[in-house]
Amino acid sequence: DVKVTQSSRYLVKRTGEKVFLECVQDMDHENMFWYRQDPGLGLRLIYFSYDVKMKEKGDIPEGYSVSREKKERFSLILESASTNQTSMYLCASTRPGQHTQYFGPGTRLTVL
Amino acid sequence: QKEVEQNSGPLSVPEGAIASLNCTYSDRGSQSFFWYRQYSGKSPELIMSIYSNGDKEDGRFTAQLNKASQYVSLLIRDSQPSDSATYLCAVNKDAGNNRKLIWGLGTSLAVNP
Numbered sequence: 264d265v266k267v268t269q270s271s272r273y274l275v276k277r278t279g280e281k282v283f284l285e286c287v288q289d290m291d292h293e294n295m296f297w298y299r300q301d302p303g304l305g306l307r308l309i310y311f312s313y314d315v316k317m318k319e320k321g322d323i324p325e326g327y328s329v330s331r332e333k334k335e336r337f338s339l340i341l342e343s344a345s346t347n348q349t350s351m352y353l354c355a356s357t358r359p360g361q362h363t364q365y366f367g368p369g370t371r372l373t374v375l
Numbered sequence: 376q377k378e379v380e381q382n383s384g385p386l387s388v389p390e391g392a393i394a395s396l397n398c399t400y401s402d403r404g405s406q407s408f409f410w411y412r413q414y415s416g417k418s419p420e421l422i423m424s425i426y427s428n429g430d431k432e433d434g435r436f437t438a439q440l441n442k443a444s445q446y447v448s449l450l451i452r453d454s455q456p457s458d459s460a461t462y463l464c465a466v467n468k469d470a471g472n473n474r475k476l477i478w479g480l481g482t483s484l485a486v487n488p
Contacts, residue, residue, distance in 0.1 A: 294474040305480040306419075306463070313474070321475075353418055357474045362407040362467045364476060366418040 265290050267367040275373045282341040286354030294357040295337035299350040344374045379466050381479035389487050394451040396482050398464030407467040408447045412460045454486040
């Protein structure tokens, strides 16, 4: 079974804090993705990575950065959290050569 | 025009009926098509993928693809209350290596007992 895990299910942070969201997959997947999902706006791609230390901006990268030091781990960083970053954050990964994305359980982040 | 369009719903069907969910896409070069189900507060889970024109069946679910008309649909037979969820359509954007998907906003389905 594909296993994608995320570090927290729920997280509450203060405005201005630096926030780390971690995603780990145990299936040697090469591509990993970070999305946010908001009511009425659907899934929006923040960043993705197709290899270790490789990253590309998605549709809404502003205010976020990412890190992929090891193949199994893809981290999303909010350098200075703001209230408009309150959202559900979803990580996904794909097997080599495939488009099917497998999602982690999500992290619901609230920024106060 | 959005790249992937779905009716937002809610689509309401009685238990036991057939639910029909539709999705249109704009990129004629798209090759991979997916239906995901998402329960409220949960992450999306894959129901079906389809790559060739025609029908693909898996249990109560049938995906239909028509590349000439640029639409993909999902039929759910014998709908159950547990099928009540949002259904997301996703389409690959690039044939290259990045494996990005373009997502519809989803159709909300309510199956009434």
